[in-house]
Amino acid sequence: MKNLIKLVDEHLDKYLGICYPEEIFKAMKYTLMLPGKRLRPVMCLETVRMLGSDINKAFPMACAIEMLHVQSLIHDDLPCMDNDDFRRGKPSNHKVFGEANAVLAGDALLTFAPQLIIEKSDNLTTETVLKLIHEYTKFAGAYGLIAGQVVDIESEGGKLAKTAEETLDFIHLNKTAVLFRLAIRTGAIIANAEDKTINELDEFATKFGLAFQIYDDIMDEISTFDELGKTIGKDKNSGKLTYVSLYGLEEAKKKFSCLIEDCCDIIKKYNSEIFVEILNKLRDRILGV
Amino acid sequence: MKNLIKLVDEHLDKYLGICYPEEIFKAMKYTLMLPGKRLRPVMCLETVRMLGSDINKAFPMACAIEMLHVQSLIHDDLPCMDNDDFRRGKPSNHKVFGEANAVLAGDALLTFAPQLIIEKSDNLTTETVLKLIHEYTKFAGAYGLIAGQVVDIESEGGKLAKTAEETLDFIHLNKTAVLFRLAIRTGAIIANAEDKTINELDEFATKFGLAFQIYDDIMDEISTFDELGKTIGKDKNSGKLTYVSLYGLEEAKKKFSCLIEDCCDIIKKYNSEIFVEILNKLRDRILGV
Numbered sequence: 001m002k003n004l005i006k007l008v009d010e011h012l013d014k015y016l017g018i019c020y021p022e023e024i025f026k027a028m029k030y031t032l033m034l035p036g037k038r039l040r041p042v043m044c045l046e047t048v049r050m051l052g053s054d055i056n057k058a059f060p061m062a063c064a065i066e067m068l069h070v071q072s073l074i075h076d077d078l079p080c081m082d083n084d085d086f087r088r089g090k091p092s093n094h095k096v097f098g099e100a101n102a103v104l105a106g107d108a109l110l111t112f113a114p115q116l117i118i119e120k121s122d123n124l125t126t127e128t129v130l131k132l133i134h135e136y137t138k139f140a141g142a143y144g145l146i147a148g149q150v151v152d153i154e155s156e157g158g159k160l161a162k163t164a165e166e167t168l169d170f171i172h173l174n175k176t177a178v179l180f181r182l183a184i185r186t187g188a189i190i191a192n193a194e195d196k197t198i199n200e201l202d203e204f205a206t207k208f209g210l211a212f213q214i215y216d217d218i219m220d221e222i223s224t225f226d227e228l229g230k231t232i233g234k235d236k237n238s239g240k241l242t243y244v245s246l247y248g249l250e251e252a253k254k255k256f257s258c259l260i261e262d263c264c265d266i267i268k269k270y271n272s273e274i275f276v277e278i279l280n281k282l283r284d285r286i287l288g289v
Numbered sequence: 290m291k292n293l294i295k296l297v298d299e300h301l302d303k304y305l306g307i308c309y310p311e312e313i314f315k316a317m318k319y320t321l322m323l324p325g326k327r328l329r330p331v332m333c334l335e336t337v338r339m340l341g342s343d344i345n346k347a348f349p350m351a352c353a354i355e356m357l358h359v360q361s362l363i364h365d366d367l368p369c370m371d372n373d374d375f376r377r378g379k380p381s382n383h384k385v386f387g388e389a390n391a392v393l394a395g396d397a398l399l400t401f402a403p404q405l406i407i408e409k410s411d412n413l414t415t416e417t418v419l420k421l422i423h424e425y426t427k428f429a430g431a432y433g434l435i436a437g438q439v440v441d442i443e444s445e446g447g448k449l450a451k452t453a454e455e456t457l458d459f460i461h462l463n464k465t466a467v468l469f470r471l472a473i474r475t476g477a478i479i480a481n482a483e484d485k486t487i488n489e490l491d492e493f494a495t496k497f498g499l500a501f502q503i504y505d506d507i508m509d510e511i512s513t514f515d516e517l518g519k520t521i522g523k524d525k526n527s528g529k530l531t532y533v534s535l536y537g538l539e540e541a542k543k544k545f546s547c548l549i550e551d552c553c554d555i556i557k558k559y560n561s562e563i564f565v566e567i568l569n570k571l572r573d574r575i576l577g578v
Binding site: 019020021023024025028071075078080081098099100101103104106107108110111112114115118119126127129130133134136137138140141142143146147149150151153154161 | 308309310312313314317360364367369370387388389390392393395396397399400401403404407408415416418419422423425426427429430431432435436438439440442443450
């Protein structure tokens with residue numbers, strides 16, 4: 001796991017050089033290179049490995065997913081969105097580079113990610129590269145990540161088109177689960193997996209994504225700033241719809257536990273120490289060892 | 290020309306349906322469907338036609354370029370950027386949908402454009418589609434459009450890394466010319482043109498882009514709000530670096546005239562009434578008939 005994180009960091013740093021105008025590349029790199037768990041790229045690489053293929057084929061895709069993730073964080077932190085001053089323990093992008101550059105750095109990451117997939121995937125066929133880009137565009141846009149963010153913002157304003165339960169699931173199926181689905185699906189595509197396998201792993205990724213969001217909501221409730229590196233208790237204070245605010249802490253833990261069990265059931269068919277390690281870490285943190 | 294504009298409008302409307310969450314699709318469509326000259330998609334389609342290929346192959350790409358163009362307008366108009374309240378004679382996107390939705394609508398257009406190219410280009414080979422997406426990502430990001438916008442913002446703050454002349458050219462080679470280059474290059478790629486032709490047309494597009502920017506700067510100086518549909522004299526009032534502010538009106542007209550002549554010289558080898566019509570319209574407007 002640590003080794004994979006290090007490899008992802010090295011590739012991110014290598015892929016994104018600093019050109020003129022330096023300010024924008026520095027802004028892109030600033031949030032991208034903040035130390036993180038690199039969970040999404042690691043899961044993409046691990047999917048490739050556990051399906052018997054070479055992870056070196058997957059670094060451009062894995063790094064593109066991290067860039068998309070970071071893009072969404074930079075834009076989410078903007079004053080007109082969540083207005084968050086901290087990210088991964090450091091001042092957020094717009095606090096360092098200004099709002100205009102933060103908007104543009106996000107835009108630039110959003111198009112650099114597919115550019116990277118095209119330019120660095122030498123050992124994949126044209127068909128595979130196009131499939132990867134297609135997955136990227138479907139999950140990154142108004143049918144995926146952005147749909148989740150929009151409904152999240154609407155729900156904060158008290159505007160719900162569906163029940164609170166449906167709305168909350170819609171938000172996080174899109175805002176959170178989508179990136180894990182993208183990571184695992186593209187990993188499976190790079191490994192030339194059959195549709196049946198892709199669909200099964202997609203189910204894993206979807207459930208993992210929801211579990212991860214519940215984990216995040218619970219941590220927001222019970223952690224400190226130093227532990228999370230971002231503003232704490234904000235969701236609670238703003239009356240935001242979360243799994244904890246809607247179901248209560250105990251019920252949220254139960255939901256989390258069920259989803260993690262389902263994930264364990266699916267992944268045990270595959271031989272992956274890393275996925276087991278990730279699932280165990282999340283479970284231990286929430287449910288105690 | 291009118292016929293092509295109508296076809297572009299019809300395809301834009303058809304390609305982008307309204308799904309849940311409606312607010313984001315409405316925001317995307319609002320600025321996209323404001324009546325415009327559709328210069329970039331028309332030039333893409335006309336390049337395909339004059340090189341002897343079928344324009345029906347090019348509608349997804351042509352519309353993707355308009356989406357990218359509109360994305361850049363929506364983000365440029367934001368309060369943290371140019372802070373413009375009007376666009377094409379109507380309230381700008383963030384005035385209607387709020388800043389958060391305007392940021393997200395731009396993001397969504399930026400990824401919907403390549404998704405559209407992939408999903409609707411049935412009659413192009415996988416290799417061609419991937420080439421188109423590659424051109425799109427190169428020109429849309431920090432090596433193209435965004436580089437121009439960043440240096441534009443920096444120059445407004447009085448920060449120039451190069452001479453004023455070099456800075457102004459850099460801004461508009463990237464901010465303006467890049468979209469015309471993208472339109473014409475991808476048109477040529479769809480028509481399977483040879484590299485020599487692509488390079489010659491790329492030179493045309495580059496010069497046309499600069500001429501178009503000088504045209505825009507001159508119009509900002511001499512027009513009214515009703516004529517342009519956007520705030521007028523803003524560049525002048527903010528002390529912004531423009532071809533008119535740097536070279537004076539007469540010298541700017543001369544530069545414009547030279548570039549248009551060069552464009553005419555290149556395009557006369559090809560049989561295109563539409564390119565000649567566009568060049569003549571711009572020239573007549575600035576230099577008088």
